[in-house]
Amino acid sequence: MVNFVLVAGARLGAWAWGEVVPYLRAAGHGVYPLTLSGLADKQGVPAGQATHVQDIVAEVERQGLRDVVLVGHSYSGIPAGQAAERIGDRLTRVVFVDSSVPTDGESFVSAWPDGGAAVEASIAENGGFWPLAPAAHYDGEGLTDEQIARLVRGSTPHPGATLTEPAVLAGPLGELPATYILCVMPGAEPDDAEPDEDVAELLNSKRWRLAKMDTGHWPMFSQPRELAQILLNAAVE
Template identity: 45%
Template sequence: MAYIDVTVPFDGEDFLSGRPGDPVRAAIEEHGGLWPVPAAEEFAGQGLTDAHIARFLAKGTPHLGATLTAPAELKGSPGDVPATYVKCLLDRDVPPSAVAGPVEGGRWGPAELDTGHRPMFSQPREPARVLSESAAAD
């Protein structure tokens, strides 16, 4: 299992739990239950080229908001399963608090990439390398 620069919900929580006044929730409500494609300026500082950003804007589609706002129904905790958590440092330098326990407890192997939230575009070989190393370790 690998998580790449994401928030990890736990049973009964949604993906956006712990984010009061979250602009994502507001955007979903304003757009009829859909999270719209980010505006060009939201990609700034994420290690993307102008061509990457243009591709997102031209081909991106809204994200179904319920996948972010509906409570997760999980048996057990994601922290119970060995995983690798990849933090992309240009997005934020600290992983979300929900992943701190499994990472600090040694259940999840930490990894860092010096890129933004979309490493599969900005540095596609790096997430592939981390995932390959993670799979080999398991």
């Protein structure tokens, strides 16, 4: 038995894992979907990047968890990668679901083509929050209209500081036992079918594994059973 701690991406909360959780529990594992500060049912709680890292560490410690498989989706790969380092021997594996990965001294938006200028401007114009994405943002991602409606309905504005403040790593990320799940829609351009350069470099580590899914960026909605199976496989690698 392992304990899965599940952290969804920007604008989302623990609710986003609703269709994945039953598959993991049915396999006999502990499952702890987590809402980060300032989001979903924790709206109104001030949050920066370090807050989100501490949210994850505190959940592991509060629940007394060991044999932890820590799962970070999209944005949440940034705090999950940092937290994985800090929970030490409680960690079995960290899984990055089509996510960003942390680089010491760099933020979530640092790697964006404009250095994050557009996101920072949007945050400034929206009271310190990254605003909600419209339904059209989810087009072409293998989602049904109902799934898109749930995503839009459940999303909350994202605390801007968590996106612009730098990650802090004590050691090389490649030393952690990790699985990277790359989501690629069928028919995608060749460049989109391979990991980004920073992830490709990490995959050179003997401790990292790559898994691919034939779906879009929100597999917990579009392919929850398939995602759960990859998480179960990662737990025993």
